[in-house]
Amino acid sequence: QIDLVESGGGLVQAGGSLRLSCATSGFIFSMYDMSWYRQDPGKERDLVAAIDATGGKTNYADSVKGRFTISRDNAKNTVFLQMDSLKPDDTAEYYCKAYKVEIVSNRRRVYEYWGQGTQVTVSS
Secondary structure, eight states, X not given: OOEEEEEOOEEEETTOOEXXXXXXXXXXXXXXXXXXXXXXXXXXXXXXXXXXXXXXXXXXXXXXXXXXXXXXXXXXTEEEEEEOSOOGXXXXXXEEEEXXXXXXXXXXXXXXXXXXXXXXXXXX
């Protein structure tokens, strides 16, 4: 059974910090790129930050650059999102995603798994 369980969300004042965790099981974590997305009700789910399988490459949405840091611990099958200098606009449900593409016999197969989300609310 594949599980991705986010935690660490909550209510924080503007300027504060939160650290989200996504604990995973049921797949080979070290072979997957990981990312964090967020979604407001009625809006699309947007990419916040991503990290490759080795942890050597990261990328961020422009809106969070310099404030958020994505990291991973392959020994613990967990990905993190450190969120500093939080703003009310960061309020959303945050989701983690595991992603891998395999090419087998010239066929492209995509593996994609999502967590259930954790709510982050930033008050002004």
